[in-house]
Amino acid sequence: MGEPEAGSEFAIGAAAAGPMADAQYILPNDIGVSSLDCREAFRLLSPTERLYAHHLSRASWYGGLAVLLQTSPEAPYIYALLSRIFRAQDPDELRQHALAEGLTEEEYQAFLVYAAGVYSNMGNYKSFGDTKFVPNLPKEKLERVILGSKAAQQHLEEVRGLWQTCAELMFSLESRLRHLGLGKEGITTYFSGNCTIEDAKLAQNFLDSQNLSAYNTRLFKEVRQDGKPHYEVRLASVLSTEPTLDSEMASKLKSYEYQGSHFQVTRGDYAPILQKVVEHLEKAKTYAANSHQEQMLAQYIESFTQGSIEAHKRGSRFWIQDKGPIVESYIGFIESYRDPFGSRGEFEGFVAIVNKAMSAKFEWLVTSAEQLLKELPWPPAFEKDKFLTPDFTSLDVLTFAGSGIPAGINIPNYNWSVALELCPFSLVPSSPSPDDDLRQTEGFKNVSLGNVLAVAYATQREKLTFLEENDKDLYIRWKGPSFDVQVGLHELLGHGSGKLFVQDEKGAFNFDPETVINPETGEQIQSWYRSGETWDSKFSTIASSYEECRAESVGLYLCLNPQVLEIFGFEGADAEDVVYVNWLNMVRAGLLALEFYTPEASSWRQAHMQARFVILRVLLEAGEGLVTITPTTGSDGRPDARVRLDRSKIRSVGKPALERFLRRLQVLKSTGDVAGGRALYEGYAAVTDAPPECFLSLRDTVLLRKEARKLIVQPNTRLEGSEVQLLEYEASATGLIRSFSERFPEDGPELEEILIQLATADARFWKGPSEAPSGQA
Numbered sequence: 001m002g003e004p005e006a007g008s009e010f011a012i013g014a015a016a017a018g019p020m021a022d023a024q025y026i027l028p029n030d031i032g033v034s035s036l037d038c039r040e041a042f043r044l045l046s047p048t049e050r051l052y053a054h055h056l057s058r059a060s061w062y063g064g065l066a067v068l069l070q071t072s073p074e075a076p077y078i079y080a081l082l083s084r085i086f087r088a089q090d091p092d093e094l095r096q097h098a099l100a101e102g103l104t105e106e107e108y109q110a111f112l113v114y115a116a117g118v119y120s121n122m123g124n125y126k127s128f129g130d131t132k133f134v135p136n137l138p139k140e141k142l143e144r145v146i147l148g149s150k151a152a153q154q155h156l157e158e159v160r161g162l163w164q165t166c167a168e169l170m171f172s173l174e175s176r177l178r179h180l181g182l183g184k185e186g187i188t189t190y191f192s193g194n195c196t197i198e199d200a201k202l203a204q205n206f207l208d209s210q211n212l213s214a215y216n217t218r219l220f221k222e223v224r225q226d227g228k229p230h231y232e233v234r235l236a237s238v239l240s241t242e243p244t245l246d247s248e249m250a251s252k253l254k255s256y257e258y259q260g261s262h263f264q265v266t267r268g269d270y271a272p273i274l275q276k277v278v279e280h281l282e283k284a285k286t287y288a289a290n291s292h293q294e295q296m297l298a299q300y301i302e303s304f305t306q307g308s309i310e311a312h313k314r315g316s317r318f319w320i321q322d323k324g325p326i327v328e329s330y331i332g333f334i335e336s337y338r339d340p341f342g343s344r345g346e347f348e349g350f351v352a353i354v355n356k357a358m359s360a361k362f363e364w365l366v367t368s369a370e371q372l373l374k375e376l377p378w379p380p381a382f383e384k385d386k387f388l389t390p391d392f393t394s395l396d397v398l399t400f401a402g403s404g405i406p407a408g409i410n411i412p413n414y415n416w417s418v419a420l421e422l423c424p425f426s427l428v429p430s431s432p433s434p435d436d437d438l439r440q441t442e443g444f445k446n447v448s449l450g451n452v453l454a455v456a457y458a459t460q461r462e463k464l465t466f467l468e469e470n471d472k473d474l475y476i477r478w479k480g481p482s483f484d485v486q487v488g489l490h491e492l493l494g495h496g497s498g499k500l501f502v503q504d505e506k507g508a509f510n511f512d513p514e515t516v517i518n519p520e521t522g523e524q525i526q527s528w529y530r531s532g533e534t535w536d537s538k539f540s541t542i543a544s545s546y547e548e549c550r551a552e553s554v555g556l557y558l559c560l561n562p563q564v565l566e567i568f569g570f571e572g573a574d575a576e577d578v579v580y581v582n583w584l585n586m587v588r589a590g591l592l593a594l595e596f597y598t599p600e601a602s603s604w605r606q607a608h609m610q611a612r613f614v615i616l617r618v619l620l621e622a623g624e625g626l627v628t629i630t631p632t633t634g635s636d637g638r639p640d641a642r643v644r645l646d647r648s649k650i651r652s653v654g655k656p657a658l659e660r661f662l663r664r665l666q667v668l669k670s671t672g673d674v675a676g677g678r679a680l681y682e683g684y685a686a687v688t689d690a691p692p693e694c695f696l697s698l699r700d701t702v703l704l705r706k707e708a709r710k711l712i713v714q715p716n717t718r719l720e721g722s723e724v725q726l727l728e729y730e731a732s733a734t735g736l737i738r739s740f741s742e743r744f745p746e747d748g749p750e751l752e753e754i755l756i757q758l759a760t761a762d763a764r765f766w767k768g769p770s771e772a773p774s775g776q777a
Contacts, residue, residue, distance in 0.1 A: 024595075024703055025173055026136040027117045029109045032710035034455035035731040036405075041353035041396040041451075042726050048287050049327050050724040053351050054717040055284035056329045057399040060349025061743055062276040063331060064122055064401030065751065066236070067347055069270060069758055070218075070338070071123030071180070071403070072132075072187055073766040076759035077166035078124055080752040081146070082115045084159060086741045087748050088151035091734045101144040103137070109733070110136040111145065116733035119740045120404075120711045124170065127404030128709055129596045130180035130338060130605045132173065139171050162756070175600070182340035185601050190344045192220040192765035200341040203231060204540075206258045208532055210265075213309040214343035216333040218269060220765055230262045236333060236347075237307030238275045240268025249306045267307040270347075272754045274304045276747075277331070277349075292322035300331060320445060323391050328352050328447065337607055338403070342536055342544055348402030355450045358394030358484070362448065364567045365488050366392050369496070372558060376497055377659040378666045381516045384499045392446040392492055398715070405452050405712055446491045453483060456710055465705045466588055466643050478581035485568050486555040486582050493558060494551025498666050505531035520667050529672045538674050545604065546681050549611035550665045556586055556615070557658050560651060580647045583654065587627050588643050590616025594699040595706050597687050604685065614684040615658075620693065622657035624649060629693055631701070639701045713739055 045053065068075040085094070091112055098108040114135040121127045124134075135142055143163065146152060152159040169177070179186040183196040191200065203219050216236040224230050235249075249267070256263040281297050281304075288294045299315030302308060312332050319330065329352070333345030373383060397405065459479065464472050502510045509528070516525050529538065536543045558564055559582050565575040593609035593616075604610035619627045626649045634640035646653075668677040689696040713736045716727040727742065729735035744751055 022173070023706075025132055025134055025178065026110075027113045027133050028708050029106060029113055029136070031113055031117075031708045031733075033116070033713060033731045033733060033736060034458075034710055035713045035729065035735065036397060036455065036715065037451055038353060038396045038398050038715065039726065039728065041355065042398060045326065045353065047723065049289070050717075051719075051722075052284055052287035052289070052293075053327045053329075053353070053398055054719060054724045055280045055287070056327070056331070056349070056351045057717050059277045059280035059284065060329075060331055060351060060399050060401040062273060062280065062751075063347050063349050065755065066270040066273050067122035067403050068755060070189055070344075070346055071125055072169075073189060073193075073759065073763060074166040074169035075118075075123035075125075075189075076755040077162055078118055078170055079122075080755050081159070081162040081166060082118060082737075083740070083748060083752050084151045084155075084162070085146065085149050086115070086737050088154060089149055090741075091737050094145070094149060097148055097150075098145045101141070101148055103141050103145065107137040107141060108145075111142060112733040112737065116711055116736040119736060122403045125180050126709070127338075127402075128606060129609070130186075131596075132178050134171050134173060139167065143167065179598060179601075179605055180338060180340065181601070181603070185340065185603060187766075188338075188340050189762075189766070190218050190339045190341075192222075193767075194223075194765075195219060195221050197341070199229070199231070200343075201540075202259065202261065203233065203263075204341065204343060204537060206231075206256070206261075206263050207233065208537060209258065210252065210256070211532075212252060212265070214339075215309050215336070215345040216269075216307060216312075217344060220762070228260065228262060230264070233263060233265045234269045235265070235267040235307035236269040236274060236304070237267040238271050238278060238305045239307070240266070240271055248310060249308050270758065272758070278304050281331075289325060289327075290322065292318045293325070296322065303332065320391070324354070324393070326354055328354065328393065328395055328445075336536070337544055340541075342540055346403060349399070350397060350401070351399040352395035352397045352447070352449065355394040355396050358448070358450055359392070361484075361568055362392040362394060362446070362488055362492075365492060365564070366390060368563060368567065369492060372493055372561065372564065373497055375558060375561060376493075376554065376666075377557070377663045378498070378670075379517075379519055381511060382499055382666055382670050383497065385510075390446050390492070390496070392448075392488075394448045394450045396451040397449050398717070400449075400452075400714065405456070406449065446496075448484070448487050448491070452712070453480065453487070456712065463707050465707070466591055466641050467584075468642055468644060471584065474577060475581055475584060478577050479585060481568070481570070482559075482578045482582035482585060485559050485564065485570075485578060486552075486585075488568075489555035489558045489564065490551045494554035495547065497554060498550070499670055500535065501525060501528035501670050501672065503528055503530055518667060518671065520664060525671055527671045527673050533672070535669070538672055539669075539677060542678060542681055545607035545610040545614075545685075546665070546669070546677065548608050549614050549681070550662070550669070552586065552608075552611050552615060553658055553662045553665065556583060557655065557662060560655060576647075579650065580645070583647075583650055584643075584645045586612060587616050587619060587645055590614075590619075591629060591641070591643055591698065592702060592706070594687065594695060594702040597699060599687070599696060599699070602687075610685055613687075614681065617684045618657055618661045619654055622653050624653045626650075626653040626657075629698070631694075631698070634705075638704060640705065641698060641701050711736055715739070716743055718745075 042050070068079050095108055098111070099105070114133070117133055118124055125132050146163050147160060149159070176184065177187050180188050182188055182191060182200060187193070199219065199221055204214065207214050212233070218234050220232040220234065222230050252265050253267060254265060256265070278301050281301050285294055285297045288297065296315045296318035299311050299318065303311035303315060329350060331349035332347070334348050336342050336345050338346050376383070459476060461472055461476060464475065467475060511525065513525055517523065518525055535547070539546060559579055562575065565571065565578060570578050589609070589612040593613040596606040596609040597604055616627070625646050628644045630642045630644070632640045632642055664680060668680060687695045687699070711733070713729050713731055715729065716739060718725045718727055729739045
């Protein structure tokens with residue numbers, strides 16, 4: 001496995017960022033850093049449970065390295081360079097060298113924060129917002145630190161080669177490189193650099209025609225001498241060109257002609273990384289608590305070995321059947337937020353331990369769910385036909401490998417048929433198609449990540465922006481509890497509600513087209529999903545955000561229900577404060593969302609934040625003074641703003657407005673009305689300078705006042721003899737770097753070589769002029 005050649009840097013573009021780069025593209029030196037606390041939960045595990053958790057954690061951390069290859073062409077090289085430097089030299093020791101080279105304390109801290117950011121996001125683009133971040137110090141000073149480091153003293157040509165390969169792109173803020181995106185809109189490594197949205201659509205249609213999932217794929221396009229586009233659809237797997245004995249995948253690995261283009265389905269993406277994942281899943285199987293866990297892991301091993309999403313679905317079936325485990329986990333190509341087309345899954349793996357006290361509240365919510373579903377503002381025909389009880393637990397995270405840590409999850413995410421959505425439990429239609437088996441008959445799991453919520457969403461009063469002074473103490477007191485309520489409702493009853501109208505391949509409907517009436521038009525249903533169509537494939541680029549908006553709206557709507565508040569232990573004045581802060585948090589989040597809008601491309605970079613902006617627009621449209629946003633001047637003399645919510649009008653004005661909006665969202669989703677859904681959603685998501693709010697101008701204020709998202713330091717587990725030890729680290733950039741330096745003690749150098757080799761093998765797909773690709777499809 002070779003090093004990149006010296007001077008072989010990518011030629012995508014190199015408009016370098018100086019030390020005064022736009023604040024949007026740097027991580028500030030005072031960025032918040034928190035440590036994830038799971039000491040008590042880990043202490044309560046039995047020795048066998050600790051071994052099970054350890055090997056699942058190792059599998060997750062290894063697999064998380066694939067995210068580097070899913071993010072940007074330079075990310076694997078940057079990671080390998082940082083890994084090499086800090087493996088050879090502790091950050092405190094390197095500081096002495098850096099200061100001797102003429103860096104200031106602030107400049108060296110900026111380098112540490114950048115390195116911690118790369119580790120935390122598994123790449124050089126923010127996991128939340130998909131914006132690039134660059135080192136906030138002069139490039140020539142960083143070069144002196146790197147080339148004078150102990151790693152360079154030991155292996156100068158290798159370190160210099162890595163630096164020369166990635167230095168230009170590390171600092172470049174050339175316009176196309178500022179954000180993840182497809183074609184002119186940004187950079188992505190889910191697609192080769194010459195792919196456009198038309199290529200993505202064609203590839204999706206091809207995959208659908210072959211009943212192949214995009215979740216574990218990447219798409220590479222080459223135009224050959226015949227002038228025709230040649231596409232490689234590459235599946236993630238340990239095996240690549242070996243003879244295939246597995247009939248499930250063997251028939252798929254071949255050449256196809258499709259709509260005048262050539263497609264080749266191959267496999268072996270991330271092979272050496274997935275080999276290490278599989279090795280630890282095999283070891284974890286030895287310590288499984290039951291046969292469900294054993295069979296789950298066997299299917300995951302099959303999936304990652306062969307490149308089979310069908311095997312991963314089978315593993316997920318066993319995972320769902322494993323009710324209430326002490327050690328909970330999930331691993332694979334899961335969330336599709338960062339694929340610009342919304343179909344390919346980013347690798348993630350988590351291992352967590354059940355928090356019994358909060359889980360009891362969620363279980364009470366689950367038992368009330370069937371009744372609460374009836375409160376939602378659409379006719380019964382638009383709700384699924386049968387309720388299956390999900391597993392809903394609060395977990396303390398031990399390991400979360402990937403590009404970031406969410407607060408709550410509902411999984412699996414597969415659109416396994418037209419009738420499947422992002423939901424934490426399943427409701428069975430009267431005539432399910434054969435592909436509906438898992439979501440429609442066995443359900444889902446929902447988890448809330450309690451120790452993540454505890455650190456990631458804590459707010460200091462002096463950093464609390466855009467609120468009235470008399471709201472701040474109330475907000476700080478109730479934000480955490482109100483967020484518990486919102487997460488529970490969002491995941492369980494938001495993603496878990498609503499039905500898709502489907503006609504299967506035999507022509508049978510899962511609704512009665514003669515009697516079901518569209519409540520928006522008063523007429524019979526005019527549109528629905530055909531066999532092979534999914535929510536994601538029909539609504540594509542807006543699907544994720546639209547669904548998050550629907551789930552957030554359900555949370556706001558149902559938190560007004562006294563029964564819900566009582567489940568979480570709130571009554572009387574406390575319950576009213578929880579409702580107020582939950583709604584206030586949502587409208588403030590809608591304003592903060594403007595950070596994640598790119599005016600140059602008229603596009604949103606983060607699904608959840610776009611959803612919150614849409615809800616803000618809906619509540620502003622309700623009028624009557626329910627919500628107001630007022631531009632002001634801050635005490636520092638710079639532009640500021642204040643968000644006000646009239647708590648006396650939440651039920652009288654806010655609830656009816658949300659009710660109308662939610663019904664429209666659900667009806668358009670149920671009927672597969674893409675044109676209507678886009679018109680509604682994109683209308684509310686439009687950011688203009690129209691008065692009275694003047695959102696484009698407000699965006700400048702939001703950027704001026706924004707607080708960087710916290711970095712989270714996670715522990716390591718280490719096997720010493722037959723015992724598993726928990727290694728914890730301080731809450732600082734240095735602590736985060738040390739956690740990664742000690743994460744792969746046995747094979748750190750080998751992993752660096754693997755990443756370099758894999759990145760170099762595909763580097764040609766992103767070399768060339770920085771202009772966006774031509775519109776060849």
